[in-house]
Amino acid sequence: MSTYWFELQVGPVQNLEEAADRLYSRCGDAMLAGDTRGGIVSFSREARNAIDAVLTAITDTNEAGLQVTGVVEDLVTIDDIAERAGRSSQAVSHWITGKRGPGNFPAPTLNRMWSWAKVAQWLADARLGDVDVIAAETASAVAEADVLLRARRVLQRAPSGQRKALRELIDAVG
Structure with missing residues (x-):
């Protein structure tokens, strides 16, 4: 197990103290900063690899009621x-x-x-x-995760008639 350092971007944080309590009750390796315009969750996550670290951090952050909108590229x-x-x-x-x-x-x-x-x-x-192999692995995982989160936002915001075509496009380039 290694420790991976990275930051997630989150949507608006209405009540910072309550959001921080929800997040910290799920995980003790995060620090939240933000306001009604959005925020950043900084992680020092132990995991088998950087992808697992980023994935579990996104899951924990979303389950704490914060909407992950991106991963901060290094x-x-x-x-x-x-x-x-x-x-x-x-x-x-x-x-x-x-x-x-x-x-x-x-x-x-x-x-x-x-x-x-x-x-x-x-x-x-x-x-x-x-x-630093761990830092390089983290940077790569962060960049990949951010691309996928942006693709998800495009799908969510697309008119319903275009979503099927966009999914097919993603499959075609995958």
């Missing part, structure tokens, strides 16, 4: 990548520009922010840097 800067890989920021900049390394460094997700899941996979494939 986005990193050049300095973060350097620190996590045990390399200099200059080395990371060279990987990004293709001056060093095998090339094809992942594109930024946001302005000068990269998905740690994609970067960690690139580092592992390129055999560069020292990557």
Whole structure:
């Protein structure tokens, strides 16, 4: 068993104290912060693997009456990548520009922010840097779970006449 650290996004939290009590009565490894616009549940979950950690956290959070809307992707800067890989920021900049390394460094997700899941996979494939295997596994599971939660929201919000076609599309690409 390993410990996985990640955050879930939740919908509006009407009464933070009551919601926190419901959540904590289900699990002692979560911390809730939020308001009527939404919130974040931070977890340090022990599990066999990252997927199990995220899945059981989503289940516990939903069963505590909070609506999970997403999983927070681990986005990193050049300095973060350097620190996590045990390399200099200059080395990371060279990987990004293709001056060093095998090339094809992942594109930024946001302005000068990269998905740690994609970067960690690139580092592992390129055999560069020292990557925390648990953190990389968590980043990958978080990214995958967030995509699935977004797909579920699309299905829930779609007009009833389109849901069957969307499910067939999901099956076709699966």
